[in-house]
Amino acid sequence: MHDIFDLAESRVRSYCRSFPALFTRAIGHQVFTEDGRCLTDLLTGCGALNYGHNNPTLKRAVLDYLAHDGIVQAMDLHTEAKAAFLRRFRRVILEPRGMPHRVMFTGPTGTNAVEAALKLARKATGRATIVAFTGGFHGMTLGALAATANRDKRRGAGQPLPGVLRLPFDGYGTADMLDFLERAIEDPGSGIDAPACFLVETVQGEGGLRAASADWLLRVQALAERSGALLAIDDIQAGCGRTGSFFSFEPFGLKPDLVCLSKSIGGIGLPMALLLIEPSRDVWEPGEHNGTFRGNNLAFVAAEAALGYWEDRAFQDDLAQKIDILDDRLEAIAARWPEHVAGLRGRGFMRGLVLQGPGTAALVSRQLFARDVIAETCGPDDEVLKLLPPLTIPIDALTQALDTIEDVIAGLASVELAAAR
Numbered sequence: 001m002h003d004i005f006d007l008a009e010s011r012v013r014s015y016c017r018s019f020p021a022l023f024t025r026a027i028g029h030q031v032f033t034e035d036g037r038c039l040t041d042l043l044t045g046c047g048a049l050n051y052g053h054n055n056p057t058l059k060r061a062v063l064d065y066l067a068h069d070g071i072v073q074a075m076d077l078h079t080e081a082k083a084a085f086l087r088r089f090r091r092v093i094l095e096p097r098g099m100p101h102r103v104m105f106t107g108p109t110g111t112n113a114v115e116a117a118l119k120l121a122r123k124a125t126g127r128a129t130i131v132a133f134t135g136g137f138h139g140m141t142l143g144a145l146a147a148t149a150n151r152d153k154r155r156g157a158g159q160p161l162p163g164v165l166r167l168p169f170d171g172y173g174t175a176d177m178l179d180f181l182e183r184a185i186e187d188p189g190s191g192i193d194a195p196a197c198f199l200v201e202t203v204q205g206e207g208g209l210r211a212a213s214a215d216w217l218l219r220v221q222a223l224a225e226r227s228g229a230l231l232a233i234d235d236i237q238a239g240c241g242r243t244g245s246f247f248s249f250e251p252f253g254l255k256p257d258l259v260c261l262s263k264s265i266g267g268i269g270l271p272m273a274l275l276l277i278e279p280s281r282d283v284w285e286p287g288e289h290n291g292t293f294r295g296n297n298l299a300f301v302a303a304e305a306a307l308g309y310w311e312d313r314a315f316q317d318d319l320a321q322k323i324d325i326l327d328d329r330l331e332a333i334a335a336r337w338p339e340h341v342a343g344l345r346g347r348g349f350m351r352g353l354v355l356q357g358p359g360t361a362a363l364v365s366r367q368l369f370a371r372d373v374i375a376e377t378c379g380p381d382d383e384v385l386k387l388l389p390p391l392t393i394p395i396d397a398l399t400q401a402l403d404t405i406e407d408v409i410a411g412l413a414s415v416e417l418a419a420a421r
């Protein structure tokens with residue numbers, strides 16, 4: 001069954017190695033395999049499916065658009081679908097949050113939105129250095145990869161990746177490097193020049209689900225301001241409601257110059273990426289960051305329909321309630337099994353269980369998969385079990401998945417006790 005993939009596909013493939021099955025259909029939080037299994041998806045395309053697989057409302061909009069021969073590929077030509085998305089995005093997302101930002105449609109992947117952010121920050125400031133943080137993940141193309149912390153991922157480049165100054169993320173060690181950098185930038189003898197931008201995730205998706213505090217993020221913002229650098233928030237994974245609010249930085253009163261969005265912005269898993277640009281920073285010349293696939297109009301249609309959720313108080317209340325349920329349950333699991341759970345990470349519907357001992361998180365992930373729950377691991381040593389339920393998951397499906405997770409963790413106890421005897 002899987003012969004064709006071994007035979008024909010590059011060794012580079014990754015997620016499929018953790019979840020060996022042949023997937024056929026998917027709806028909401030459920031995915032189906034050709035041998036008749038139905039699994040609960042807590043991976044959700046790494047946050048690209050916040051509104052669930054084949055969300056009926058979004059799917060209807062896409063099907064209607066296609067049925068009427070709506071233009072699908074238009075590069076950056078003006079289209080009805082793009083106009084509708086831009087209007088609703090301003091009305092529902094930007095204006096209520098006091099954000100004057102312009103929308104730049106980049107190539108359709110997250111990494112391209114990051115590339116655009118880095119290029120624009122360098123062009124706007126005339127400076128080269130990007131400040132990025134330990135544990136950060138920003139994508140796989142050379143510019144974004146330079147800002148990505150993971151050594152194995154950077155090694156894939158096969159060449160030096162210059163232009164990045166790495167600083168400790170919130171909670172990493174004790175040295176206060178923000179104070180140091182502030183002093184160094186002002187000191188012409190320090191050997192450290194002022195950076196073009198600070199690129200930061202508020203919750204680190206791939207790097208291990210560490211969540212930055214409001215205090216720390218505000219200090220990064222203040223330092224960016226004082227040093228004449230831009231603040232770029234990479235909200236590709238943490239945005240689009242993943243932490244409970246549309247943008248992950250909303251609760252903290254941050255005012256980023258640049259915001260990268262991708263993953264769930266396309267609503268139904270269609271490729272789409274945006275860079276939001278504070279207008280005074282929009283110094284592009286026409287065509288300076290082009291790309292053939294900046295006009296995925298099917299994605300615009302689904303994206304526009306998805307914004308309906310952010311006009312719907314009931315959706316947001318329901319999400320807040322489910323976040324409370326997830327919080328309570330994870331705290332109970334951590335309290336009950338301290339010998340296996342070293343800690344909890346993340347925020348909102350973007351959570352991690354740090355498991356004790358090498359390989360434990362991967363073991364839990366494998367056992368969950370055997371019991372029809374898909375949950376990936378993350379972090380530098382794959383020590384964190386990552387939970388990204390669809391925002392639309394019904395409460396009973398969420399609690400059922402959590403029951404299974406607790407069961408598997410409880411099972412670890414008996415296996416190890418048996419081994420110890």
Ligand SMILES: *Cc1c(COP(=O)(O)O)cnc(C)c1O
Nearest residue numbers: 109110111137138139205236237
């Ligand atoms: C996934 C991700 C990216 C890269 O997006 P791709 O679509 O995979 O290129 C960048 N930043 C963050 C925070 C991500 O989670």
